[in-house]
Amino acid sequence: MSRSFKTVSFFVLSLAAPLAAxxxxxxxxxxxxxxxxxxxxxxxNEVKAPGLSSAALSLRSVPxxxxxxxxxxxxxxxxxxxxxxxxxxxxxxxxxxxxxxxxxxxxxxxxxxxxxxxxxxxxxxxxxxxxxxxxxxxxxxxxxxxxxxxxxxxxxxxxxxxxxxxxxxxxxxxxxxxxxxxxxxxxxxxxxxxxxxxxxxxxxxxxxxxxxxxxxxxxxxxxxxxxxxxxxxxxxxxxxxxxxxxxxxxxxxxxxxxxxxSFIGMVPPDVPHYFSGDTHLERDTGSTRMRVAHWAIRAGMKPIRWVLSSEFAKVQQAYPHYDIVGAVRRGITNWNEAFGFEALTAEVAKEGEFVDDDDTNVVYFDTDPRAGYAFANWRTNPNTGEVRGASVYFSSAFLPSASPPRPASNTAITQWGTFDAQGLCSMPVDAPADMSKKEQVEARITYVILHEIGHTLGLRHNFKGSLVEPSSSVMDYLTVNDSVRMTSPGAYDRDALAFLYGLHAKAALPAQPFCTDEQAILDPECAPFDTTDDPLAKDKGPGYQAELTTFLTGKANAWGANFGAVRSWLQAELPQDAVARTRRRAQKLQAWEFLLAALRPGVTAGAAPERIDAALTATFRALYADPKVPPPPQDEPLARKVAQDAFDALVGAHAIPVRRAAVVVLKKLQTEDAHLKLLAARTAIEAQKGTGPAAVAGNAKLDDLVASIDHATRPYSE
Structure with a gap:
C-alpha cells in the first residue's frame, strides 16, 4: 500500500530569457x-524578522x-x-x-x-x-x-x-x-x-x-x-x-x-512491476512519458552504503538476547544474493556522523512504537528516474513486547512548495510482535527491512507472492508465519531485479503470479496478509468460520475479522477468460457457504439463537442492504443459493430484524426465483399468525412484515 499524496503544484509564469542564458x-x-x-x-540568532506580528513573537522557543x-x-x-x-x-x-x-x-x-x-x-x-x-x-x-x-x-x-x-x-x-x-x-x-x-x-x-x-x-x-x-x-x-x-x-x-x-533508462513495462519516476511532457507531441525509477547498479561498482541510525546500537543493548543489528543488516545485504555481487553494504552510523541528509542512505529506528509501521522514501533525478538516495523508517512496534501502535492523526505535512511527500510504502504491524523465539523475531525484522529496501530498488508490491508458499516475493505483505521464512529475496524478486537492472542477457519479466496496489480492489486473490495457494478455501474462509463459531457458542463477543476478505470474492467481477470465469463462479458459491453455513438451523452445536440472529442480520445487511454493493448476476447459481437462504430466514423462527433483512436481500436480487420466494413467504407468514389475546402483539409484527413484502413486490422489478 503505497502511501503518497497528490497535491497542488504552484506554477509561476516567467517571460524572462531561458535560465541557462x-x-x-x-x-x-x-x-x-x-x-x-x-x-x-x-x-x-535574530528573534525578530521583518513583517512578523507581535503574536508570532510570543511563540515558545524551538528546542x-x-x-x-x-x-x-x-x-x-x-x-x-x-x-x-x-x-x-x-x-x-x-x-x-x-x-x-x-x-x-x-x-x-x-x-x-x-x-x-x-x-x-x-x-x-x-x-x-x-x-x-x-x-x-x-x-x-x-x-x-x-x-x-x-x-x-x-x-x-x-x-x-x-x-x-x-x-x-x-x-x-x-x-x-x-x-x-x-x-x-x-x-x-x-x-x-x-x-x-x-x-x-x-x-x-x-x-x-x-x-x-x-x-x-x-x-x-x-x-x-x-x-x-x-x-x-x-x-x-x-x-x-x-x-x-x-x-x-x-x-x-x-x-x-x-x-x-552507466545508468540506463527504462520505459515502464505494460505489467506494473516497477515504480515510475516523474511524468514528462514530450515536446511538440502532446504526449507524456515516464521512466522506471531505479539505481545505476552494475557489477564492479562501488557498493551503495546504507547506514543504521545510532539508535540501533542502543536498542541492541536493550535486547541483548536478539541480534537486532544483524537482522537489519541482513535485510539490506541479502539483496546482494539477487544481484550476484555486492551492490549494498550496511553498517551502524559512526559517532557524530550525519545520517539524515541527502548524501546518506539511512534506516531510522524509532524508539516510540506508536507509529506501528515501516516505510521507505527515495530521492530520484526528475529527468531520468535514477535513484540518488533513499531512507527507511522502522518502528519499534516490530520488536517484542511493543506497545500498541498509535493511530494516524488528521493533520500531516505532505507538501513544501512544489515538493510532495514521497512515501513508497507503509507496512503495518499485522500481529503482536511479542514472539517467543529468537529466530522468529530476527527473521521478522529481516523480512520487513527486505521489503522496504526492495521498494527503494524500484519494486512495487506483489500481493500475489503468497500464492506460491511461503511466498515468491518479499514485496507481499505476509503473515507472521510466512514472513519469518522469507529472509532472502524470493523467485519473483530475483527475476524482477534481473530484468530491471539487466543482470543477464536472457532476463525477462517475472512469470510468477503478480498484482499490485490498484489491482487489489478488483481481484480478491490480490490481498495483503493472506496465505496459501488458495486463500479463500485454506485461509480466509476457514478463519471466518472459526471466529464465527466462537461467537455463536458464546466463547467470544465479536466476530468478523475475516468477513471483508471472504466478501471480496462475492463482489469480485467475473473474468473474461472462460476457465477463469468458471473458477471464479465456483469461488463465489464457496464464499457464500463460508458466510452462511454456520448460520443455518442446526448446523452449529450449542449456538445461541439470539447470536445466530445477530450474525444473520449483520451478514444480510453488509452484503445486500448497501446500495453500493451489486447483487450477483441473475443467471448465476449464487443468486439461487442466496435466494434460498434468504427465504429460509424469512419464514424461519428468527427475530423480526433478521426477517426484514431477508426481504431486502430478496428484493435486491431482482430474479424471478427471488420474486416467487417473496410471494411464497407472504403466504407462509400469514399462516404463522396465532389466535387469541396472547397472539395480538406477535400478529402485529407479522402484519408489518407482510406489509414490507408487499412494498417490495409492488412492483418487484426495478
Missing amino acids: CSDSGSGNNAPAQAPPFLAITRA GADSATTFYLAISEKALHEKWFLSAFLKQYFPGAVVNGAARSLGTRVVTFRERNGKVYVFDASDNYANSDTFDPALMVEAYPVVSPEVVTVPPGYVVIDPAAGMHRFGVTEAGSVVMNKPAITPFKVELAFSQNFRSLQDGATFEEIFTGSSTSPVPREDLRTDGGRKPNPLDAALDRDALRASGTLGLSFRRYAETP
Whole structure:
C-alpha cells in the first residue's frame, strides 16, 4: 500500500530569457576557480524578522536552537549559472512526529538560480514541463532575500541570502476532507524560522530549517491520541494548546546536478512491476512519458552504503538476547544474493556522523512504537528516474513486547512548495510482535527491512507472492508465519531485479503470479496478509468460520475479522477468460457457504439463537442492504443459493430484524426465483399468525412484515 499524496503544484509564469542564458549576478566579481559553491556566514540568532506580528513573537522557543550554528548562505556566482539538485526532507514535526509526516522525503527538483530585484530566485530546471519550443514555462520553487553588505561582509564572488526567509509554502492534510482517497491540502503559514547546521558536501551543501507556524484548519485535540482513541493525550495538550499550531525541522540540500554515465533508462513495462519516476511532457507531441525509477547498479561498482541510525546500537543493548543489528543488516545485504555481487553494504552510523541528509542512505529506528509501521522514501533525478538516495523508517512496534501502535492523526505535512511527500510504502504491524523465539523475531525484522529496501530498488508490491508458499516475493505483505521464512529475496524478486537492472542477457519479466496496489480492489486473490495457494478455501474462509463459531457458542463477543476478505470474492467481477470465469463462479458459491453455513438451523452445536440472529442480520445487511454493493448476476447459481437462504430466514423462527433483512436481500436480487420466494413467504407468514389475546402483539409484527413484502413486490422489478 503505497502511501503518497497528490497535491497542488504552484506554477509561476516567467517571460524572462531561458535560465541557462541568464547572467544576473550583481557584483561583477568572479569567484575563484576552486571556490566552494556554498558558504555559511555565521549570524546572530535574530528573534525578530521583518513583517512578523507581535503574536508570532510570543511563540515558545524551538528546542535545539543554537546561535552559533545559525547562518546566512553565500552562493558563488558560478553556482548561480549551474544546475543543482534541491532536495527537501521533513526531519522533525510536532505534533504527531512520524504519524504526521516526519522522516519523509518531500522530493527532489532540478533547479537553477537567478538574482533579480534584491532576491535570489530558485527555478525548476527539469525537462518535465515543456509543451513545445514556444511554451516552455519557468516554474518558481523558492525565493530568498539578498543580504546587503551593510548587514554582513560579502565574500568576493558570492551573493549572500537569508535561507530562513524563503516563501515557506507548506501544505498540510486537512482534517476530514478526503476526495477520491486523496487528502485535501490546506495552506500552512510559517511565522518564525531560522537555519542551522550547515554542512559542506563534496558536491554542494546541506542545512536545516527550523520553522513554526499555523494552518487555516484547526486540528481537533481529541484526535491526537496515544491510547487508541479513548481520551486526549495530556502531554500533547500541555505542549501545544493552540489547535492551529505546528513546528518542525526541514532538511534542505543543494547538490550539483549529475547523471551516472552507466545508468540506463527504462520505459515502464505494460505489467506494473516497477515504480515510475516523474511524468514528462514530450515536446511538440502532446504526449507524456515516464521512466522506471531505479539505481545505476552494475557489477564492479562501488557498493551503495546504507547506514543504521545510532539508535540501533542502543536498542541492541536493550535486547541483548536478539541480534537486532544483524537482522537489519541482513535485510539490506541479502539483496546482494539477487544481484550476484555486492551492490549494498550496511553498517551502524559512526559517532557524530550525519545520517539524515541527502548524501546518506539511512534506516531510522524509532524508539516510540506508536507509529506501528515501516516505510521507505527515495530521492530520484526528475529527468531520468535514477535513484540518488533513499531512507527507511522502522518502528519499534516490530520488536517484542511493543506497545500498541498509535493511530494516524488528521493533520500531516505532505507538501513544501512544489515538493510532495514521497512515501513508497507503509507496512503495518499485522500481529503482536511479542514472539517467543529468537529466530522468529530476527527473521521478522529481516523480512520487513527486505521489503522496504526492495521498494527503494524500484519494486512495487506483489500481493500475489503468497500464492506460491511461503511466498515468491518479499514485496507481499505476509503473515507472521510466512514472513519469518522469507529472509532472502524470493523467485519473483530475483527475476524482477534481473530484468530491471539487466543482470543477464536472457532476463525477462517475472512469470510468477503478480498484482499490485490498484489491482487489489478488483481481484480478491490480490490481498495483503493472506496465505496459501488458495486463500479463500485454506485461509480466509476457514478463519471466518472459526471466529464465527466462537461467537455463536458464546466463547467470544465479536466476530468478523475475516468477513471483508471472504466478501471480496462475492463482489469480485467475473473474468473474461472462460476457465477463469468458471473458477471464479465456483469461488463465489464457496464464499457464500463460508458466510452462511454456520448460520443455518442446526448446523452449529450449542449456538445461541439470539447470536445466530445477530450474525444473520449483520451478514444480510453488509452484503445486500448497501446500495453500493451489486447483487450477483441473475443467471448465476449464487443468486439461487442466496435466494434460498434468504427465504429460509424469512419464514424461519428468527427475530423480526433478521426477517426484514431477508426481504431486502430478496428484493435486491431482482430474479424471478427471488420474486416467487417473496410471494411464497407472504403466504407462509400469514399462516404463522396465532389466535387469541396472547397472539395480538406477535400478529402485529407479522402484519408489518407482510406489509414490507408487499412494498417490495409492488412492483418487484426495478
